[in-house]
Amino acid sequence: xxxxxxxxxxxxxxxxxxxxxxxxxxxxxxxxxxxxxxxxxxxxxxxxxxxxxxxxxxxxxxxxxxxxxxxxxxxxxxxxxxxxxxxxxxxxxxxxxxxxxxxxxxxxxxxxxxxxxxxxxxxxxxxxxxxxxxxxxxxxxxxxxxxxxxxxxxxxxxxxxxxxxxxxxxxxxxxxxxxxxxxxxxxxxxxxxxxxxxxxxxxxxxxxxxxxxxxxxxxxxxxxxxxxxxxxxxxxxxxxxxxxxxxxxxxxxxxxxxxxxxxxxxxxxxxxxxxxxxxxxxxxxxxxxxxxxxx
Numbered sequence: 556x557x558x559x560x561x562x563x564x565x566x567x568x569x570x571x572x573x574x575x576x577x578x579x580x581x582x583x584x585x586x587x588x589x590x591x592x593x594x595x596x597x598x599x600x601x602x603x604x605x606x607x608x609x610x611x612x613x614x615x616x617x618x619x620x621x622x623x624x625x626x627x628x629x630x631x632x633x634x635x636x637x638x639x640x641x642x643x644x645x646x647x648x649x650x651x652x653x654x655x656x657x658x659x660x661x662x663x664x665x666x667x668x669x670x671x672x673x674x675x676x677x678x679x680x681x682x683x684x685x686x687x688x689x690x691x692x693x694x695x696x697x698x699x700x701x702x703x704x705x706x707x708x709x710x711x712x713x714x715x716x717x718x719x720x721x722x723x724x725x726x727x728x729x730x731x732x733x734x735x736x737x738x739x740x741x742x743x744x745x746x747x748x749x750x751x752x753x754x755x756x757x758x759x760x761x762x763x764x765x766x767x768x769x770x771x772x773x774x775x776x777x778x779x780x781x782x783x784x785x786x787x788x789x790x791x792x793x794x795x796x797x798x799x800x801x802x803x804x805x806x807x808x809x810x811x812x813x814x815x816x817x818x819x820x821x822x823x824x825x826x827x828x829x830x831x832x833x834x835x836x837x838x839x840x841x842x843x844x845x846x847x848x849x850x
Contacts, residue, residue: 574777577818596808598644604632606800613793652686666832740774747823
């Protein structure tokens with residue numbers, strides 16, 4: 556019996572190993588990555604707000620039977636007065652991703668963490684198109700899911716009693732949330748595969764899905780875990796009307812962006828058998844410079 560329990564525990568640990576490895580990466584450099592992601596996150600929340608749907612459910616009676624536009628604005632979190640800040644955020648996000656991709660990949664590959672201006676320009680040069688493609692894909696998929704979500708919310712609130720409308724709307728929200736997690740998990744290796752192999756977007760996507768197929772469910776769980784505390788705080792914020800929605804949205808997006816990037820490269824390096832120099836705590840570039848000076 557004990558052996559079976561131990562084997563189950565060991566198997567679960569193996570399934571969640573990339574989650575643990577991602578947390579282990581949280582060294583002193585993680586703060587630089589978080590600071591880098593804060594700016595676009597703060598701006599983007601004015602057109603992309605995870606809190607919006609939470610607020611919709613917490614104040615369901617107030618929005619029951621509302622018109623489509625009202626439900627869409629509330630559930631999506633679009634701020635009609637400050638939406639232009641969100642547009643700026645959407646423009647800045649690919650820049651942020653470009654730098655994050657390069658910083659994390661180089662740190663893992665050669666053991667050097669560098670956010671210097673020269674390195675930033677290099678990363679924008681090599682990573683920007685991929686980051687732009689990735690950002691646009693995320694935005695389009697998000698808008699499709701949000702539209703499907705709001706359409707169902709609207710139909711349910713105009714055709715069912717409030718109790719049934721609330722229950723079925725919540726089930727629909729959870730189903731779409733699970734579907735979004737599935738897509739994020741299934742394609743998590745897409746970016747590093749594009750950048751490291753030079754394959755086209757379609758071929759890189761196919762290879763990424765094949766390589767990560769066995770890790771889809773553990774990855775879904777791993778991506779969900781960091782969001783749960785913030786979602787709970789969002790419920791508390793809405794119920795108590797604390798007016799902290801922008802702050803909570805920004806924190807959630809910042810954590811999600813950094814966690815996703817670290818996770819994707821952690822998984823990519825391990826699956827492809829690439830040595831992680833950052834784990835050796837040796838900067839191979841500095842070592843090479845010392846050798847050259849010695850010679």
